[in-house]
Amino acid sequence: MSEKINDMFxxxxxxxxxxxxxxxxxxxxxxxxxxxxxYAEAESDPQFKAEFDRLLKDYVGRPSALYRADxxxxxxxxxxxxxxxxxxxxxxxxxxxxxGSVLLAKRMGKTRIIAETGAGQHxxxxxxxxxxxxxxxxxxxxxxxxxxxxPNVERMKMLGATVVPVTSGNQTLKDxxxxxxxxxxxxxxxxxxxxxxxxxPHPYPSMxxxxxSVISEEIKSQLKEQTGRENPDYVxxxxxGGSNAAGAxxxxxxxxxxxxxxxxxxxxxxxxxMSAATIKLGREGIIHGARTVVMxxxxxxxxxxxxxxxxxxxxGIGPLHAHLASTGRSEVIAINDDEALRAAxxxxxxxxxxxxxxxxxxxxxxxxxxFAPDDIVVVNLSGRGDKDMAxxxxxxxxxTL
Numbered sequence: 001m002s003e004k005i006n007d008m009f010x011x012x013x014x015x016x017x018x019x020x021x022x023x024x025x026x027x028x029x030x031x032x033x034x035x036x037x038x039y040a041e042a043e044s045d046p047q048f049k050a051e052f053d054r055l056l057k058d059y060v061g062r063p064s065a066l067y068r069a070d071x072x073x074x075x076x077x078x079x080x081x082x083x084x085x086x087x088x089x090x091x092x093x094x095x096x097x098x099x100g101s102v103l104l105a106k107r108m109g110k111t112r113i114i115a116e117t118g119a120g121q122h123x124x125x126x127x128x129x130x131x132x133x134x135x136x137x138x139x140x141x142x143x144x145x146x147x148x149x150x151p152n153v154e155r156m157k158m159l160g161a162t163v164v165p166v167t168s169g170n171q172t173l174k175d176x177x178x179x180x181x182x183x184x185x186x187x188x189x190x191x192x193x194x195x196x197x198x199x200x201p202h203p204y205p206s207m208x209x210x211x212x213s214v215i216s217e218e219i220k221s222q223l224k225e226q227t228g229r230e231n232p233d234y235v236x237x238x239x240x241g242g243s244n245a246a247g248a249x250x251x252x253x254x255x256x257x258x259x260x261x262x263x264x265x266x267x268x269x270x271x272x273x274m275s276a277a278t279i280k281l282g283r284e285g286i287i288h289g290a291r292t293v294v295m296x297x298x299x300x301x302x303x304x305x306x307x308x309x310x311x312x313x314x315x316g317i318g319p320l321h322a323h324l325a326s327t328g329r330s331e332v333i334a335i336n337d338d339e340a341l342r343a344a345x346x347x348x349x350x351x352x353x354x355x356x357x358x359x360x361x362x363x364x365x366x367x368x369x370x371f372a373p374d375d376i377v378v379v380n381l382s383g384r385g386d387k388d389m390a391x392x393x394x395x396x397x398x399x400t401l
Contacts, residue, residue, distance in 0.1 A: 014202020017327065019319035022201035024289045027185050036203045038108045043210070048103065055099050056214060059132070060089045066222035071350040078371035081232070082381045083219055083248065086355065092383030093212060093244045094125035094196060100211035102129040105192035112136045112191045116180040118145055118173035118240065119311035119358060120152025121383050122196030127161035137161040140179045142172040145310045152387050170304040173240070173314050177288055197241025198318030201289030205318050212247025219378055220251055227376060234371070236261045237380040238361040240311050242318035244382035253329065261369070262321060263361040265307035266334035276305035276313045277334035279325050287316035308337040308391065309357040335364035343367065344385065344392065345399045356383035357391060
């Protein structure tokens with residue numbers, strides 16, 4: 001039996017077409033299998049969904065606003081709507097999945113939560129929900145990201161989490177994920193691993209996408225209320241691992257007239273060795289337990305990604321997005337650092353909204369695509385930019401709008 005999310009399927013083994021699955025060592029098999037069974041049971045339990053929905057409404061503050069950005073729309077000569085995930089409690093979309101995952105952990109009787117984080121938004125969200133539910137929390141974060149995302153590091157600590165700097169590799173998201181997986185291998189009885197994106201072995205990609213699908217569910221009803229139609233012409237979202245894009249795309253995937261655009265991190269350019277544009281530069285491989293598209297050397301060694309955004313420098317991508325891109329359902333555009341910075345400053349100047357650097361990559365698409373005057377373009381504003389102020393200030397004198 002398959003869950004139809006579009007005319008493409010995720011099957012019982014967790015494959016979207018040829019991407020996905022669970023390529024895991026034997027030591028992880030029991031953990032993953034227990035999770036798969038527990039999630040299947042929870043998904044069909046009305047009480048679980050009711051508690052999830054209640055917390056999204058009363059604790060997170062959902063629904064998040066769908067805001068027509070009038071001055072930005074006038075600048076680009078089209079109709080731009082921002083899905084304001086930056087207004088959620090903790091300042092990003094990550095809280096949606098954190099609540100669902102930690103509720104599942106409690107249901108399984110787990111008392112210790114671990115997570116990886118890049119920009120720190122998933123770490124903050126996980127630490128927040130652990131504080132709410134009285135659970136121990138350990139967050140693995142690359143040492144490079146610890147240095148450039150200090151506000152989020154301090155938030156996690158204040159929330160009671162232990163933040164573990166990871167010094168292997170290039171000390172960013174991939175390496176933090178490696179360490180979290182090692183921890184899970186060593187502590188299978190009491191520990192639950194909350195993965196922050198649509199990556200990892202089945203059932204994580206489909207589970208995280210489902211928890212995030214509230215984003216597109218709300219877009220449809222909000223757009224209907226505001227414009228009389230529930231389907232936009234375009235939905236644009238940034239992709240690192242792909243959780244916010246999965247949430248924004250989810251309820252539109254089976255509607256081909258809605259064009260889906262994924263903005264990945266071009267870094268210094270796809271023609272340099274400083275990029276995280278996985279779809280543009282990668283090829284099929286296995287990373288963190290799933291078959292997907294991976295940045296790698298000719299002999300299969302995973303290469304080090306680079307992005308100005310700590311949340312996008314991941315050398316793989318969720319199998320859903322690999323599938324959407326390979327089948328042509330989504331268009332993937334690599335947005336370079338300078339384009340993202342310019343887009344962030346433009347949104348700030350025109351709308352008084354400072355976006356996260358990750359979200360700025362999605363906004364960067366507006367300069368790369370031509371939209372018609374009557375198009376409705378929804379951009380998922382996945383997070384707020386207070387965590388990125390040091391970077392923004394460092395480039396302030398170099399930005400021309």
